[in-house]
Amino acid sequence: MTQATLKQLSQQLAAKEVSSVELASQYLDRIEALNPRLNAIVTVDREKTLIEAAAADARIAAGAASALTGVPLVHKDLFCQQGWKTGCGSKMLDNFVSPYSAHVVEQCAAAGMVTLGRANMDEFAMGSSNENSFHGAVKNPWDLNAIPGGSSGGSAAAVAARLTPVATATDTGGSIRQPASHCGVTGIKPTYGAVSRYGMVAFASSLDQGGPIAQTAEDCALMLNVMAGFDARDSTSLERATEDYSRDLNRSLAGLKVGLPREYFAAGLDADVARAVDNAVSELKKLGAEAVEISLPNTELSIPAYYVIAPAEASTNLSRYDGVRYGHRANDYKDLVEMYEKTRAEGFGDEVKRRIMVGTYVLSHGYYDAYYIKAQKIRRLIANDFKAAFGQCDVILGPVAPTAAFDLGQMSSDPVQMYLSDVYTLSVNLAGLPGMSVPAGFAANGRPIGLQIIGDYFAEAKMLNVAHQFQQATDWHAKAPAL
Amino acid sequence: MKWEVVIGIEVHVQLNTVSKIFSGSSTAFGAEPNTQASAVELALPGVLPVLNRAVVDKAIRLGLALDAGINQKNVFARKNYFYPDLPKGYQISQMELPIVEHGRLKILVGDQEKVIGVTRAHMEEDAGKSLHEDFQGLSGIDLNRAGTPLLEVVSEPDMRSVDEALAYVKALYSLVTWLGICDGNMQEGSFRMDVNVSVRPEGQQAFGTRREIKNLNSFRFLEQAAKYEIQWQIDTLEDGGKIQQATVLFDPDTGETRMMRSKEDAHDYRYFPDPDLLPVRISDEQIARIKGEMPELPAAMQARFIESYGVSAYDAALLTSSLKQAQYFEAAAKASGHGKLAANWINGEIAARLNRDGADIADCPISVERLSGLLVRIADNTLSSKLAKQVFEALWDSDLSADAIIERDGLKQVSDVGAIEKMVEEAIAANPKAVEEFRAGKEKALNALAGQVMKASKGKANPAQVQDILRQKLL
Numbered sequence: 001m002t003q004a005t006l007k008q009l010s011q012q013l014a015a016k017e018v019s020s021v022e023l024a025s026q027y028l029d030r031i032e033a034l035n036p037r038l039n040a041i042v043t044v045d046r047e048k049t050l051i052e053a054a055a056a057d058a059r060i061a062a063g064a065a066s067a068l069t070g071v072p073l074v075h076k077d078l079f080c081q082q083g084w085k086t087g088c089g090s091k092m093l094d095n096f097v098s099p100y101s102a103h104v105v106e107q108c109a110a111a112g113m114v115t116l117g118r119a120n121m122d123e124f125a126m127g128s129s130n131e132n133s134f135h136g137a138v139k140n141p142w143d144l145n146a147i148p149g150g151s152s153g154g155s156a157a158a159v160a161a162r163l164t165p166v167a168t169a170t171d172t173g174g175s176i177r178q179p180a181s182h183c184g185v186t187g188i189k190p191t192y193g194a195v196s197r198y199g200m201v202a203f204a205s206s207l208d209q210g211g212p213i214a215q216t217a218e219d220c221a222l223m224l225n226v227m228a229g230f231d232a233r234d235s236t237s238l239e240r241a242t243e244d245y246s247r248d249l250n251r252s253l254a255g256l257k258v259g260l261p262r263e264y265f266a267a268g269l270d271a272d273v274a275r276a277v278d279n280a281v282s283e284l285k286k287l288g289a290e291a292v293e294i295s296l297p298n299t300e301l302s303i304p305a306y307y308v309i310a311p312a313e314a315s316t317n318l319s320r321y322d323g324v325r326y327g328h329r330a331n332d333y334k335d336l337v338e339m340y341e342k343t344r345a346e347g348f349g350d351e352v353k354r355r356i357m358v359g360t361y362v363l364s365h366g367y368y369d370a371y372y373i374k375a376q377k378i379r380r381l382i383a384n385d386f387k388a389a390f391g392q393c394d395v396i397l398g399p400v401a402p403t404a405a406f407d408l409g410q411m412s413s414d415p416v417q418m419y420l421s422d423v424y425t426l427s428v429n430l431a432g433l434p435g436m437s438v439p440a441g442f443a444a445n446g447r448p449i450g451l452q453i454i455g456d457y458f459a460e461a462k463m464l465n466v467a468h469q470f471q472q473a474t475d476w477h478a479k480a481p482a483l
Numbered sequence: 484m485k486w487e488v489v490i491g492i493e494v495h496v497q498l499n500t501v502s503k504i505f506s507g508s509s510t511a512f513g514a515e516p517n518t519q520a521s522a523v524e525l526a527l528p529g530v531l532p533v534l535n536r537a538v539v540d541k542a543i544r545l546g547l548a549l550d551a552g553i554n555q556k557n558v559f560a561r562k563n564y565f566y567p568d569l570p571k572g573y574q575i576s577q578m579e580l581p582i583v584e585h586g587r588l589k590i591l592v593g594d595q596e597k598v599i600g601v602t603r604a605h606m607e608e609d610a611g612k613s614l615h616e617d618f619q620g621l622s623g624i625d626l627n628r629a630g631t632p633l634l635e636v637v638s639e640p641d642m643r644s645v646d647e648a649l650a651y652v653k654a655l656y657s658l659v660t661w662l663g664i665c666d667g668n669m670q671e672g673s674f675r676m677d678v679n680v681s682v683r684p685e686g687q688q689a690f691g692t693r694r695e696i697k698n699l700n701s702f703r704f705l706e707q708a709a710k711y712e713i714q715w716q717i718d719t720l721e722d723g724g725k726i727q728q729a730t731v732l733f734d735p736d737t738g739e740t741r742m743m744r745s746k747e748d749a750h751d752y753r754y755f756p757d758p759d760l761l762p763v764r765i766s767d768e769q770i771a772r773i774k775g776e777m778p779e780l781p782a783a784m785q786a787r788f789i790e791s792y793g794v795s796a797y798d799a800a801l802l803t804s805s806l807k808q809a810q811y812f813e814a815a816a817k818a819s820g821h822g823k824l825a826a827n828w829i830n831g832e833i834a835a836r837l838n839r840d841g842a843d844i845a846d847c848p849i850s851v852e853r854l855s856g857l858l859v860r861i862a863d864n865t866l867s868s869k870l871a872k873q874v875f876e877a878l879w880d881s882d883l884s885a886d887a888i889i890e891r892d893g894l895k896q897v898s899d900v901g902a903i904e905k906m907v908e909e910a911i912a913a914n915p916k917a918v919e920e921f922r923a924g925k926e927k928a929l930n931a932l933a934g935q936v937m938k939a940s941k942g943k944a945n946p947a948q949v950q951d952i953l954r955q956k957l958l
């Protein structure tokens with residue numbers, strides 16, 4: 001049962017072949033059995049889960065169920081959830097039980113979905129390897145020596161290990177797509193503003209975007225139907241009519257133009273990854289798509305631009321963690337300033353501190369124009385690159401990351417090398433575009449490889465169509481790690 | 484050496500919105516600490532600001548009244564610093580692209596008109612409050628005030644005296660209350676002033692080094708603080724000292740300013756556009772709508788008062804020091820048909836009484852109708868000015884009309900020529916010495932005789948008539 005997709009579970013629940021309580025119990029048992037090896041889930045509360053599941057069963061019995069009522073899920077530990085610890089992978093918030101729920105959590109609850117637990121993550125969503133969590137690293141279910149990818153590594157690993165059929169996640173510079181790629185699951189980062197950030201602990205506000213990670217594109221579409229939509233509590237939320245993200249899943253790909261950015265297939269791309277992407281393109285051509293070479297000339301600049309803008313925003317977003325009102329507070333201090341200093345020194349991990357320092361520097365008076373303003377200009381150039389590209393093609397295809405998952409600890413002493421691994425994902429966030437990762441093969445060492453699909457603004461349905469058709473023709477997404 | 488004073492002023496105007504600038508929390512004053520602080524004010528993880536559009540409308544209102552430019556695209560920025568009553572670690576304010584720029588405000592000092600430039604006005608949120616009393620060795624934090632909408636109005640350094648500075652802040656105060664965007668309650672901090680003061684040798688072009696007196700919440704404190712600071716700066720310079728750029732605080736107990744921090748410990752606020760808020764877009768329609776809703780402004784009303792009621796420019800300025808005062812005047816002028824007389828009484832007796840009680844026109848116990856009743860009786864000579872004052876006293880302390888008081892106290896002025904002639908003759912007969920002196924050319928002696936007549940009439944004789952008849956009889 002725990003191998004089933006969201007779609008299958010939803011049908012079984014509707015047909016009353018299984019109850020939500022049974023389903024939740026099975027997943028909880030599986031989490032109990034496997035999570036100690038994976039460290040993908042940080043909080044489980046069996047009692048709370050079963051109460052939610054019983055409520056879902058009552059709703060189904062009353063004939064008041066919607067598509068996902070009774071289906072279990074895991075929330076990334078940065079979506080505030082009333083009554084649940086919302087720790088954000090940080091010592092700073094390890095004692096924080098949220099008094100309110102994020103929009104995304106509310107939407108899932110309103111749909112009748114059942115919370116299994118909370119997914120591990122890089123501290124404050126900063127990282128590409130999920131080694132920066134206060135709770136320790138998450139292991140890749142395909143290879144326990146490998147990283148799962150960050151920062152939604154817990155969400156991706158939990159889905160890959162079938163600890164949950166679906167998980168919420170967030171993507172600031174690739175944090176949905178990259179762990180989905182490394183864990184062999186499907187994840188979509190929607191257009192900026194499509195999913196409300198209300199109640200999502202902020203990393204970099206202008207880049208952060210929530211989305212789902214699941215086994216299939218179809219499941220992602222079902223989840224987006226629940227998660228997306230206008231929310232007046234987020235000023236950057238897009239005021240658009242609600243859409244059905246599943247509407248185009250079965251559309252033919254005949255005549256579809258897929259763009260292949262030459263910059264994405266240049267030096268630095270691992271041969272296994274290049275082959276997997278090539279094979280995926282061939283597969284899509286068989287389905288009627290036509291490949292065109294395009295150029296995104298400013299791709300390389302996305303790394304420095306991102307590593308200016310994201311830390312700049314993070315440095316001020318994280319200034320609220322001062323030990324005054326909630327969260328960690330140092331024990332001994334002689335005055336206010338020392339209280340701040342010790343609290344923050346003890347509460348934050350190294351990667352978070354590094355980014356706060358960088359962000360503080362680039363925003364400071366003498367350097368603002370040289371760094372922050374310059375980065376914003378690059379951001380515009382990158383958006384223009386995409387605009388030009390979408391004049392030539394319907395979707396853009398490429399790798400998600402230059403390599404399959406690397407080994408745990410392999411890069412933790414070299415943050416810059418780690419930042420470079422985000423080269424194919426960052427520009428999508430800088431431009432605010434939607435992007436996704438779909439399983440497309442394995443490296444020689446058996447670690448999964450994802451195909452990235454990038455769409456124009458609001459082209460989620462089109463991307464999901466491409467991904468679904470690809471998954472109808474291939475079975476990479478159906479493979480599960482042996483655990 | 485002759486010194487010239489240069490003053491620029493920043494005023495924090497608290498906007499009288501029902502809810503806060505970025506949340507739905509109430510802005511009402513005086514609630515129990517932290518009962519009006521929502522998750523947004525507490526800066527819980529994940530909460531986001533949502534702009535209260537009423538704040539924008541009020542800012543536009545002031546911008547239009549200051550004859551300023553309205554930036555139809557303006558941007559909120561984060562101003563970053565750590566302080567326990569600043570829960571997010573930054574204040575949302577405006578830096579580049581404020582909503583209002585390049586305005587001006589006319590002031591009147593004595594009978595001299597002057598125009599003070601208003602550099603900009605920007606929207607921002609207030610911080611919370613640290614409570615240092617009641618907690619032994621600790622400080623409490625009250626976040627009720629956090630997120631209260633403020634408009635920071637920054638002037639050009641155009642003022643050259645404390646009187647000009649006072650005239651400016653009073654004119655601005657009058658304007659923001661006039662426009663209905665601020666409740667004007669200075670005790671509750673609704674109108675707070677930072678005053679930048681420098682001095683320079685007269686004739687010198689370059690500004691001297693300024694010191695900023697922070698957070699003054701009364702006009703009297705502003706006057707005291709600025710005077711002290713100016714003298715201190717002049718003394719320092721004349722003693723061969725140098726002024727260091729600094730922020731100072733005024734201590735009302737000692738009447739002195741003292742340094743809070745020097746330029747060296749000035750913060751780097753690391754301003755940058757707040758990514759949680761989109762730029763504010765203001766349409767032509769929105770500006771047109773607000774223009775349509777604007778009340779007649781003080782300057783326009785002054786001109787109309789001078790034109791329609793024949794009052795002096797000085798009186799017109801006083802009458803328009805608040806909208807309520809202006810409305811009271813105009814109603815009295817219309818009801819009585821005697822605008823100039825109404826102006827004299829409102830700016831004279833009524834203002835004096837209200838000042839004495841620290842009250843304003845809204846507290847005036849004499850209704851427009853009752854004041855008009857008095858004015859009419861003055862104009863038709865029923866009351867001499869002395870009697871009028873007596874009636875005024877009675878009006879202040881009772882609910883009776885002027886006519887009822889005149890009737891009750893028998894205060895009708897005596898203008899009956901026969902009666903006055905009789906009293907004049909009696910006075911002449913009783914004061915031969917004064918008569919003699921007057922006839923010898925001593926004008927003053929006439930007043931003594933007139934005084935006798937007034938006394939005999941218990942003040943009710945028409946003084947002008949008394950004078951006339953006296954002269955007739957004596958010459």
